[in-house]
Amino acid sequence: MGNARVRSIHVHPVKAFRSLPLREVAVERWGPAGDRRWTLIDAGGKVVTQRRHPRLALAVAEPLPGGGVVLSAPGRDPVTVPVPAPGATVPADVFGDKVEVVPAEDAAVHAWCSDFLDTPVRLVHLDDPAVRRPVDPAYALPGETVTFADGYPLLLTTTASLDRLNSLIAHGEHAHEGPLPMSRFRPNVVVEGTEAWAEDGWTRVTIGETTFRVPKPSGRCVVTTTDQDTARRGREPLHTLGRHRSLGGRLLFGVNLVPVFPGTLRVGDPLEVVA
Numbered sequence: 001m002g003n004a005r006v007r008s009i010h011v012h013p014v015k016a017f018r019s020l021p022l023r024e025v026a027v028e029r030w031g032p033a034g035d036r037r038w039t040l041i042d043a044g045g046k047v048v049t050q051r052r053h054p055r056l057a058l059a060v061a062e063p064l065p066g067g068g069v070v071l072s073a074p075g076r077d078p079v080t081v082p083v084p085a086p087g088a089t090v091p092a093d094v095f096g097d098k099v100e101v102v103p104a105e106d107a108a109v110h111a112w113c114s115d116f117l118d119t120p121v122r123l124v125h126l127d128d129p130a131v132r133r134p135v136d137p138a139y140a141l142p143g144e145t146v147t148f149a150d151g152y153p154l155l156l157t158t159t160a161s162l163d164r165l166n167s168l169i170a171h172g173e174h175a176h177e178g179p180l181p182m183s184r185f186r187p188n189v190v191v192e193g194t195e196a197w198a199e200d201g202w203t204r205v206t207i208g209e210t211t212f213r214v215p216k217p218s219g220r221c222v223v224t225t226t227d228q229d230t231a232r233r234g235r236e237p238l239h240t241l242g243r244h245r246s247l248g249g250r251l252l253f254g255v256n257l258v259p260v261f262p263g264t265l266r267v268g269d270p271l272e273v274v275a
Contacts (some may be wrong), residue, residue, distance in 0.1 A: 003193035004271040006207060007159060010188055014123070015039040015063035015148040016049040018228065019186055024266040027259050029208050030129040030145045032152035034063050034069050038081075038127070039094070039148040040113055040121040046093045047148065048121050052224045054231045055117060067125075071112065079112045084125055092124060094148060099133045101126060104222070114124055135258060137164040139215040146257055152256035154219055156185040156199065161253065169240045177236040181233035183228040184237065185220070185254055191271050199255045208269030219250030 010019040026033040038200045040048035050056050061069040064080070072078040081104050089100035101124035106151065110122045123164050126132055126147055130240065135144040146153050162182055169178035182190055189207065201215045202240075220241060225233045241251035 004191055005193055006189060006267050006269045006271065007192040008182075008190045009265055009267055010190075011035040011063075011185070012061075012132045012186065013038060013063045013101075014048065014059070014071070016053070017059045017061045017071075018057060019183060020062070022107065024264055025162040026264050027154070027262045028129070029153075029259055029262055030147050031149060031152045031259070032265070034067065035188065036148040037067060037126050038069060039101075039124060039126075040103075040117075041093070041124055043120045044093075045091055047095065047118070050226055051120075051221060053117050054098055054223075054233060057226055057228045057231045059116065071109070071123075073116050076112070076116065079109055079111050081106070081123065084127075086127065089127070090124070094133065095150065097133055099126070099148075101132075135215075139256075140258075141213075144169065152215065152218075153259055154188040154212070154257040155186070155254050156189045156191060156214075156257050157182060157185050157197055157198075157254040158194045159190060159192040160194050161199065162192070162198040163238055165245075165253065169236050172236075172240055172243075173182065174235045174239055175225045180237055181228075184224045184226070186223065187254060189265065191224045194271075200252075202255060202273050202275075204260070204274040205257075206274060208266055209261075210259065210263035210265055211274070213263040214255050215258055215259055216256055217247075217252040217255040218256050220253050224253070231243075 011032050059073045068082040070078050070080050084102045084105045089108045092099045092101045104123045113121050129147050135146050166179035245252045
């Protein structure tokens with residue numbers, strides 16, 4: 001493990017939009033700075049993701065100083081969205097978590113997003129990630145919170161495990177779909193220089209100047225079958241994960257991270273397994 005290092009870092013300013021690569025990022029208690037502080041909600045207040053709308057993979061949110069974003073998508077003029085002023089919140093349902101959120105102030109922003117998906121949605125902002133949404137209490141320590149990420153502040157994957165998965169896909173009935181790129185798994189941190197599946201046994205790691213708990217492996221969903229460049233769906237990797245990486249009804253790839261000592265993550269930072 002002495003050669004394990006960060007190969008790439010990714011953030012998602014708007015949940016479910018295209019991932020953005022970074023050379024470095026500040027890690028706050030609730031995750032990478034600027035990661036998934038915005039999301040779309042439907043008319044009933046439920047979070048909108050690629051699970052139901054794979055087309056979101058084609059949308060881009062470029063971060064602005066201060067936390068705003070510029071939204072763009074094929075065939076559409078960009079729209080600038082500043083952070084809304086403090087004010088009245090509305091309830092959102094984030095995978096069963098009831099979270100108070102602040103809608104974007106300009107109605108044209110909601111119209112832009114609704115037109116893009118051809119369904120009524122609103123763009124909302126998480127104003128205070130320190131208090132709004134706790135990490136799953138089954139795996140959390142007191143005071144741990146998260147943004148609009150699926151459940152944990154960061155997701156880590158390894159290139160060795162992807163190589164092994166792609167080898168399994170190549171020998172399966174959907175070999176024509178492989179090899180899959182890491183973008184299918186939408187990680188925050190990609191690490192190289194490990195053994196395949198080594199991350200299954202980690203419980204605490206340091207990456208550069210930052211320390212993380214590893215509460216659990218990541219259970220994967222249909223989003224992983226979505227080509228992040230075309231928004232088209234296939235059968236992999238869920239078919240192969242179901243045959244080789246199924247545990248307790250979950251299909252596993254990557255691990256969840258919770259910051260213990262925040263700091264700055266940089267491409268090239270060494271990873272050390274503490275426990």
